[in-house]
Amino acid sequence: MFSKFLNMDKEKQDRIINAAIKEFAQKGYDNASTNEIVKEAGISKGLLFHYFQNKKQLYLFLYEHMIDILMEKIMENINWEEKDIFVRYRQIALLKIEIYKIYPEMLNFVKSIYKDSSPTVKIDINSRGKELFESSFNKLFSDIDLSKFKKGIDSKKAINIINWTVEGFAYQMQEKALSLSLEQIASDETMAEMEEYLEILRDSLYE
Amino acid sequence: MFSKFLNMDKEKQDRIINAAIKEFAQKGYDNASTNEIVKEAGISKGLLFHYFQNKKQLYLFLYEHMIDILMEKIMENINWEEKDIFVRYRQIALLKIEIYKIYPEMLNFVKSIYKDSSPTVKIDINSRGKELFESSFNKLFSDIDLSKFKKGIDSKKAINIINWTVEGFAYQMQEKALSLSLEQIASDETMAEMEEYLEILRDSLYE
DNA sequence: ACTGCCATTGACCTCTATGGTCAATATTGT
DNA sequence: ACAATATTGACCATAGAGGTCAATGGCAGT
Numbered sequence: 001m002f003s004k005f006l007n008m009d010k011e012k013q014d015r016i017i018n019a020a021i022k023e024f025a026q027k028g029y030d031n032a033s034t035n036e037i038v039k040e041a042g043i044s045k046g047l048l049f050h051y052f053q054n055k056k057q058l059y060l061f062l063y064e065h066m067i068d069i070l071m072e073k074i075m076e077n078i079n080w081e082e083k084d085i086f087v088r089y090r091q092i093a094l095l096k097i098e099i100y101k102i103y104p105e106m107l108n109f110v111k112s113i114y115k116d117s118s119p120t121v122k123i124d125i126n127s128r129g130k131e132l133f134e135s136s137f138n139k140l141f142s143d144i145d146l147s148k149f150k151k152g153i154d155s156k157k158a159i160n161i162i163n164w165t166v167e168g169f170a171y172q173m174q175e176k177a178l179s180l181s182l183e184q185i186a187s188d189e190t191m192a193e194m195e196e197y198l199e200i201l202r203d204s205l206y207e
Numbered sequence: 208m209f210s211k212f213l214n215m216d217k218e219k220q221d222r223i224i225n226a227a228i229k230e231f232a233q234k235g236y237d238n239a240s241t242n243e244i245v246k247e248a249g250i251s252k253g254l255l256f257h258y259f260q261n262k263k264q265l266y267l268f269l270y271e272h273m274i275d276i277l278m279e280k281i282m283e284n285i286n287w288e289e290k291d292i293f294v295r296y297r298q299i300a301l302l303k304i305e306i307y308k309i310y311p312e313m314l315n316f317v318k319s320i321y322k323d324s325s326p327t328v329k330i331d332i333n334s335r336g337k338e339l340f341e342s343s344f345n346k347l348f349s350d351i352d353l354s355k356f357k358k359g360i361d362s363k364k365a366i367n368i369i370n371w372t373v374e375g376f377a378y379q380m381q382e383k384a385l386s387l388s389l390e391q392i393a394s395d396e397t398m399a400e401m402e403e404y405l406e407i408l409r410d411s412l413y414e
Numbered sequence: 415a416c417t418g419c420c421a422t423t424g425a426c427c428t429c430t431a432t433g434g435t436c437a438a439t440a441t442t443g444t
Numbered sequence: 445a446c447a448a449t450a451t452t453g454a455c456c457a458t459a460g461a462g463g464t465c466a467a468t469g470g471c472a473g474t
Contacts, residue, residue: 033431033432034432034434035431035433045433045434045435046434046435046436049433049434049435054433054434055433055434
């Protein structure tokens with residue numbers, strides 16, 4: 001179906017994907033403009049509709065393709081044997097950086113899918129492998145050893161705190177990314193700072 | 208200038224304000240539609256342009272008006288004598304609930320102002336009382352007693368963790384708000400849960 | 415009951431931008 | 445050299461944008 005697109009020059013392919021997921025993530029399906037996508041990708045209008053039947057098919061392709069890649073990256077980067085939450089979150093942080101390097105807007109796009117309220121696209125989304133993906137995604141945060149927390153601490157709340165901290169840090173990094181280069185963002189330095197946050201939380205929340 | 212609007216029926220006035228700040232916050236100045244605003248507010252197109260010269264004036268009015276109200280609420284709800292960060296954040300949480308009750312999208316709108324990249328509106332924003340507001344806003348988080356943290360904990364990082372926790376909790380509440388009623392959101396129960404989070408952090412981060 | 419006045423409506427205007435097409439052209443492999 | 449494919453961008457019908465305005469509704473004072 002989309003083999004023609006997937007066999008094209010990889011760099012151009014990624015330019016199109018990045019332009020499209022950015023536009024869809026920012027504006028939602030209905031308000032996303034194919035004109036903006038082709039402008040940002042640096043291709044002609046005709047080419048986009050040469051590879052994709054129409055806007056909807058483009059969106060559905062991106063949906064499947066991004067979730068495929070995300071799940072693949074999760075499987076590659078997460079060690080499921082390791083049940084310690086801080087180790088797990090360290091892996092997740094590395095995972096996010098890994099993803100950011102290829103498709104900076106991918107996680108924003110995936111998040112936006114479920115918010116998107118356009119009926120045009122909603123039905124076709126629900127009928128697919130959504131549950132499979134969601135269960136894998138939830139497993140990231142649920143399959144965790146809770147016995148190490150201090151007594152008296154509600155472990156669900158502790159996990160939320162850790163989660164919000166990692167997300168807050170990642171968000172702050174993404175905001176900085178507008179002014180910094182990719183290398184600076186995905187550097188060891190960034191990872192080291194992240195680990196400092198996790199260390200504070202480990203020292204504070206663990207027995 | 209806008210006295211005609213400010214003297215009208217308060218309930219209708221708030222319906223218009225809420226519809227407008229929601230649309231602007233979600234789509235940004237350029238992509239926000241006055242048609243959507245009047246539809247959501249339940250008024251005619253003509254009426255909106257009877258009160259506001261044009262889209263830009265509407266936006267600038269909302270900008271000034273929302274910041275005015277926000278600063279007023281800050282002054283009302285924050286006790287500047289109190290330098291303990293957990294007490295301060297408790298006040299901020301109450302403040303947010305207070306604001307949410309009147310204009311649910313107000314904080315999203317204010318945040319969006321600075322992200323908005325439309326040149327049409329950017330110049331007029333910068334020239335106004337932005338600095339005054341920003342300094343008050345920053346004071347919320349800076350004017351804090353740092354001596355109570357455990358030794359060895361970077362207090363800036365600790366503050367970030369607390370901040371991200373409060374924001375994460377608030378965001379989660381706002382997501383739930385789509386399915387729950389206002390009363391349930393702004394309840395004592397919610398506040399109690401928030402305090403539990405702060406208590407975990409206080410026990411963990413303070414000496 | 416009549417009048418003057420302002421709030422309010424919605425059909426209407428022009429103009430831009432939308433998703434999508436397609437004949438023409440550039441580029442490629444053999 | 446030639447066939448096949450990749451790519452372009454002017455073009456189309458249509459929808460939606462911001463904004464206008466003559467017509468209406470309802471109310472206050474006489």
